[in-house]
Amino acid sequence: MTIRLFAAAVLVAAYGLASASAGAAEFIEGTDRMKARAYSPAVITDGGRIVWLAGMGGITDADGKPITDFAGQTRRAFQNIEATLKRAGGTLADIVTMTVFIRNQADGDEFVKIRGASALITAKDFAVPQLLVEIQAIAVIGERNDGTGRR
Numbered sequence: 001m002t003i004r005l006f007a008a009a010v011l012v013a014a015y016g017l018a019s020a021s022a023g024a025a026e027f028i029e030g031t032d033r034m035k036a037r038a039y040s041p042a043v044i045t046d047g048g049r050i051v052w053l054a055g056m057g058g059i060t061d062a063d064g065k066p067i068t069d070f071a072g073q074t075r076r077a078f079q080n081i082e083a084t085l086k087r088a089g090g091t092l093a094d095i096v097t098m099t100v101f102i103r104n105q106a107d108g109d110e111f112v113k114i115r116g117a118s119a120l121i122t123a124k125d126f127a128v129p130q131l132l133v134e135i136q137a138i139a140v141i142g143e144r145n146d147g148t149g150r151r
Contacts, residue, residue, distance in 0.1 A: 024048030024142035025096045043096045045140045051088045055101070055136040056080045059128060070107045070132045074114050077135045090141035098137040107132065 028042040029035075058076025059067055067073050082092050100117040102108060108120050111133065126134060 024094075024140045045096060048140045048142045049088070051085065051090060051094070051139040051141060053081060053084060053135075053137040053139065055134040056084070057126070057128065057131045057134045059130045066130070068130070070102075070104070070110060071114060073132050074111060074135075077133060078115065081135060081137060085139055085141075088139070088141060090139050094139040094141045095137045096140050098135060101126070101134045101136075103132045 024045050024047050026044040026046075028044070030041045034041060056077050058073050058080055061067055061072075061076065067076055078092065081095075085091055085094060097118045099119045099121065100111060101121050101123040102111060103123060103126065105122045108122075111117065111120065117135075123134075
């Protein structure tokens with residue numbers, strides 16, 4: 001089993017993008033360190049649809065121009081995730097856990113400034129050599145979610 005599958009299979013920490021009142025997830029409050037890294041030690045879901053998102057990155061902008069900086073690729077990856085979740089009837093707020101693979105360990109703190117992660121793993125290589133970050137996530141879309149972010 002690859003580290004990516006293993007990480008996804010055993011991941012118990014939940015990503016705290018949404019408040020407990022939004023969506024189909026309730027986030028358990030964590031320690032101060034967990035709060036600073038923007039994740040929760042556990043998430044409880046009730047109802048809704050589970051969306052397992054493939055690993056996503058972003059090496060080109062909307063105009064097809066290369067993105068070579070870490071922050072730009074991270075933001076583009078989240079735009080790609082958001083577009084996929086929208087097609088599934090959800091939003092970024094529906095993410096309950098996320099595993100992030102980064103090429104350079106030094107980029108970890110910058111990633112957390114952009115958005116916290118349940119698991120942040122340094123990977124030596126990616127299938128796409130230009131990739132600096134890849135994000136894999138699981139979302140639970142509430143039964144009343146109409147895809148606009150309204151409940």
